[in-house]
Amino acid sequence: MWTMTSIRRMCIALLGALTLGCSSDSSTNPQNTSTITAAGSGDALAFSPQSVTISASDSVKFVFKDITHNVVFDDPEQIGVPGDIVTVHDTTVSRTFTTAGTFAFHCTIHPVMTGHVVVQ
């Protein structure tokens, strides 16, 4: 026989199970994404931040504002280096890094713009 008390207990137990379910979901996050922004007009000519540290198989999202830039990796022979990003503006381009290492890059249009991605 269902009483109000037993129904209430059942609801509390279900809520607990749902909460546990949610917290275990958050521990299986999809890959992380870090963001590097290339200078827009009014900004100092730089990638910001100049360095990010990620885990293998994570992605870096390069955000380009209103000034034209590119991203050219210093060592195209480096194992795991992703493809360069051609000259773009007002867009976002992601690159996934599958191999541990330090991947230095620069903008050929503005040689003062350098940065690197550390993949652990």
Ligand SMILES: [Cu+2]
């Ligand atoms: Cu540039």
